Amino acid sequence: MSWDWEKLKEQQRKRDGLPPQMDEFVKKFGEFKVPGAPLLILVILLVLIGSSMFYTIRTSEVGVVQRFGKFVRTTQPGLHFKLPAGIETVKRVNVRRVMTEEFTGSVTGYATANSNITLMLTGDLNVALVPWIVQYRIKDPYHYLFKVRNVDVLLRDMSEASMRLVVGDRSIDEVISKRNEIAVESQELLQKEMDQAETGIEIVTIEMKKTDVPAPVQPSLNEVNQATQEKEQTIYQAKEEYNKAIPAARGEADRTIKAAEGYALDRINRAKGDAARFMAVYEEYVKAKDVTRRRLYLEALKELLPKLENKYIVDADQKNLLPLLNLGKQDGGIK
Template sequence: MNWDWEKLRENQQKFEHKREGGGPSMPRPPQMDELLNRFKSFKFPGVFLVVIVIAALFFGSSTFFTIETDEVGVIQRFGKYDRIAQPGLNFKFPSGIEKVTKVKVKRVYKEEFGFQAVKGSGNYRLASSSSQETPLMLTGDLNVAVVPWIVQYRISNPRDYLFKVKDVRAILRDMSEATMRTVVGDRSINEVISKREEIALAAKDILQKEMDQAQSGINIVTIEMKKTNVPEPVQASFNEVNQAIQEKEQTIYKAREEYNKAVPLARGEAKRVIKDAEGYAIDRINRAQGDATKFSAIYQAYAKAKDVTKKRLYLESMLEIFPNLGTKYIIDSEQKNMLPFLNMGGGQSAAVPQNRFLNKSE
């Protein structure tokens, strides 16, 4: 606040002039010390400056905001959804008008079921019976299995994630457990233990459909099945049953192996015998046909020259028969007595040659 010093002097002179002339008294103008004291005590400009600075900081911080690369900003205007802010520097109306909620859309969240993670390591341990989570499930063949698993997911729709479901994590855990019990309930205990990847894929598909139907705004990345087993009290009996089943299967495999060795061998031998028989039949047929053709040719020759053909047939027959007879004695049919020097009952006589013809002249 500035003072007009010239005006103050004129007022002071007028006051002194009137006082000398006996006029009415005028109020005394403020002195310099009083003005300095009043100026020191007057703090309005400093307070106003501080208020301006605070207001500028407040409006600046509430209107400009930054979104990281792995998130988006959900902006509400008077509590109602308005738009999505992308990564980078963004502007909005001051607080009270618009509100921004940052949501991590690229981060992979996970929920664990049936086991507890050991801090400081990558190992897991099954949850105890007193734990809030229970991994016990009933299988399709009415056995009880210990089934631990992990659900990994991302936020795919920030609007649905924030406004459509009150507690997304709670509904995810409930639906995940219900889905896993449904999938496990359709399989035997051996399938639950040995086919964990197949169960995880089936559970993932069903759980994603349920979460989409609930408009939860999340996308199931994967379901990881941990080691599945039976409860500890029945593990010994279960192992004995599995051992018996394995021995049974081993015996069946050995029997099949022997079967696969013997049956093909027998089939091959049967085919060989059949082929030999077929070959023998063909050979006999061909021989018979050849003999018939030969006989026909001989008959035709015999019909043309009976004596010559008959003699030739006789001679050819003798040529085939005589080499197989061994020692031969030809005796004249008109001889009445046996010669005394012929040893008919003993072996070959040295004095009698083989194939000797005997007649009356001898």
């Protein structure tokens, strides 16, 4: 009795659920024939090659063409031609989309898995929680793709370094109250570092979130703020008293100075007037000494006599002058 071993093996495979052997599959595929198959395959290959030679770049993108992996050129939005696939490839880079990196809490990949990237030391040796957001876009696709490996990692590292540098130069009060200034300064510093590293990234903006201090140091900070407010209030009161006292003292000083200047001017003018009168009298005296002397004598008597109560006139030529008693008590005395 002859056994059909091939038939038995086929039945065994069907029972066991095994797939057909590869050689049998290839054999059957070779037996399958379609009229004009080589021509059809050639047409399909030509269509595939032709379709890979044309590509379209959108309005928000820039095409980066590589030939065997080497950068060749960049292309602007529109329909373009390139060598077939396998020779030239195209990478489309969106240069208008604004991307975001957030620095708002713990991150991985650092010293410990619980590292808090927002925990920073300020210039006055206080600790602050400084969350922020970086928005950026790609301005140079060539630099972005080929100059730096892992641009996103570099961006995060440099953003953290820039923020820590800016915060480290300011006090805790400035970090809390002057967030806009810190954001602008850190943006300028980060952009400078990105340009120096040739990352091809433009920093659109840095937005500072609410800055605070860690919960364990919040009571101490409140005490410091209260002391600062009391200090400012005391300074304000002192300035208020100063503004009241100093202008009054200055006004009094100005009045005293003006009075002294007026008195000095009056004394000078009087002295000048007396000197002028004396010189005028002296000039007249030089011209006529007797007349001037008599006039001065008479003017002096005219000024002196009205001030005297009783006047007694005695003749200068009288030789036998009898003593007169009680001259001032006689009503009929000679006057």
